């Protein structure tokens with residue numbers, strides 16, 4: 224799978240070249256607190272060390288690393304954001320410690336190997352953007368055999384290591400849980416509104432202009448269904464997953480981890496495809512299963528030899544007060560399925576990179592529901608596009 | 611200027627392949643009434659005639675032409691909308707008269723020359739989309755020397771003729787008038803809101819996370835100014851014109867015709883560039899000149915030898931009850947200029963096709979205001995992008 228660099232820049236990197244977008248991440252307090260605490264409550268990982276920040280953006284993680292006592296920080300960024308990062312480094316008087324390097328991680332050359340890799344690489348539902356590939360590449364090329372990876376970007380810190388002797392048991396996890404949600408109703412309402420509108424249009428066109436359009440009702444309905452209920456740029460019958468900031472009470476069953484990543488050892492092959500079985504049971508009363516919510520968390524725990532003084536977790540799970548800009552990805556079923564407490568879901572989860580764009584994901588959810596009575600509901604199979 | 615066909619299909623034709631978009635035009639009562647009346651109140655132009663509909667879309671104008679008595683109608687359409695047009699023609703029992711042909715007007719071959727060309731080719735501010743080129747091409751290739759062009763598409767009918775003997779004095783006109791508008795204030799408010807937000811972000815980042823971001827205030831402000839006040843994809847200092855449905859009272863001075871098109875005789879060269887001088891005087895009290903509004907009208911008047919039995923006009927001028935989906939294009943000045951009754955504007959207007967996309971337009975407005983007292987206000991020069 225070769226990636227056209229020009230297309231990748233136009234489609235992926237372009238947004239990161241705007242301060243507006245960097246500010247959005249810098250304003251995410253949950254994200255910021257997690258990285259900040261991971262660094263400043265574990266200064267021993269930085270003091271006197273050489274650090275690499277993969278995708279430095281505004282330079283924030285590089286600056287914190289320097290403030291925590293790093294000897295040298297290499298801050299690599301693919302976009303022109305480097306100009307602002309350099310300005311910021313100088314304004315905070317760290318130009319002797321932080322060296323901002325413009326280029327893609329895969330292509331730049333560093334003057335030396337590093338002790339620590341720090342990065343904020345997490346996309347929606349963890350793996351969207353496929354940026355972790357670049358961190359793996361940096362680890363394999365630039366981390367000293369004894370180096371620590373503090374991949375905190377939306378907080379992973381100390382997750383990866385090039386050397387099996389020094390273990391960093393930190394990891395990232397992807398979660399899925401059954402949810403209820405009004406988003407599907409809203410979409411169906413919008414679709415039905417468009418159809419109501421169509422019917423009066425057909426009536427009027429016949430009465431006022433003498434042309435019968437009713438024969439186009441079916442194709443119009445199909446076009447609108449596609450628009451409201453399916454992905455725009457994907458193959459038929461594939462829906463687009465949606466961003467949502469779920470309330471914890473919208474989660475109607477137990478959450479299942481669909482993937483654990485060991486950032487010290489996992490390779491690109493380990494994250495290319497995700498296959499898992501979601502076992503979940505419905506909790507609390509009768510309700511409507513409207514689909515699934517997906518989120519992630521990442522941890523910094525250091526290594527056995529050099530553990531974190533303070534373990535930090537960054538979670539993007541549904542939360543009342545601690546929402547993040549990642550929110551959750553929501554995968555909707557049409558129509559919803561009636562379920563009750565104790566019903567058991569057995570769903571096979573499969574995620575691949577989209578063929579058209581390696582930074583986007585195709586997801587399939589297929590499975591069945593066994594009611595607590597023992598009876599099985601009709602099985603389902605739904606495909607989604609994380610765009 | 612060669613045009614890449616694939617790019618043109620991806621950027622221009624794609625929207626027309628959706629019934630949703632065709633329906634938007636079909637629901638524009640002002641547009642529909644004008645075409646309907648132009649056809650059915652001038653049936654003598656259609657009875658027993660051969661008609662070509664350039665860009666038939668859903669097929670509506672071809673169907674009306676047939677219903678008005680045409681012997682044969684060729685309905686040419688570049689997109690897959692042809693499938694729906696064919697269905698519609700059959701459902702209205704006109705398959706023996708209307709022949710739907712899929713292809714671009716520039717490339718298709720008709721079995722015969724035609725008596726009448728009908729088309730709805732008008733884009734925002736008349737010439738956006740540059741579709742009139744295709745009508746000119748059709749006229750020069752397929753209209754009988756004695757043929758009538760009823761180019762009503764957003765109503766031009768009987769505008770063009772391949773032969774000087776038969777004159778069709780119908781025409782299309784572009785108008786510009788000084789306006790006041792809250793749109794500019796809204797944009798400036800949005801921009802100022804974004805900056806307020808930035809200042810509290812800078813303060814918080816310093817206090818909570820120990821990093822001083824104030825040095826990025828200037829580049830952030832420039833980025834936001836560009837976003838809110840300028841065109842996204844155009845060169846610096848070029849603003850995007852906006853769609854608006856102006857109230858007639860927002861027009862604060864006399865309107866000036868910046869272009870008249872004789873559809874019988876004008877060539878592509880005649881519409882490639884538009885150069886004009888807008889002379890306008892402010893009417894009614896003290897007010898703010900916020901910029902200019904642009905719109906168009908088109909006429910069907912037939913020819914001297916074969917005049918329309920009923921002359922029809924389709925205007926997209928500001929209107930309380932008869933707004934169209936074209937609305938008006940608004941060209942804003944920042945900041946607004948205080949003007950009073952009797953002040954005279956002398957503005958040179960220049961419009962070219964955009965270098966990047968021949969279907970979009972670059973417009974320059976430069977000029978001065980002479981107050982009724984005789985004093986001149988500072989001159990201005992603004993560039994816009996009709997995207």
Ligand SMILES: Nc1ncnc2c1ncn2[C@@H]1O[C@H](CSCC[C@H](N)C(=O)O)[C@@H](O)[C@H]1O
Nearest residue numbers: 239278279280299300301326327328343357
């Ligand atoms: N392969 C690669 N090489 C260099 N930069 C990359 C990259 N892949 C992604 N990036 C950059 O990584 C950044 C990720 S966003 C995180 C920015 C910053 N570290 C912060 O935490 O606020 C973006 O600015 C993006 O342009």
Ligand SMILES: Nc1ncnc2c1ncn2[C@@H]1O[C@H](CSCC[C@H](N)C(=O)O)[C@@H](O)[C@H]1O
Nearest residue numbers: 626665666667686687688713714715730744
């Ligand atoms: N060069 C060309 N060849 C064929 N079709 C064209 C064309 N340029 C534009 N069109 C088509 O012309 C249509 C213009 S919109 C008008 C549609 C219809 N005549 C109506 O009045 O409702 C679009 O469907 C567009 O796809």
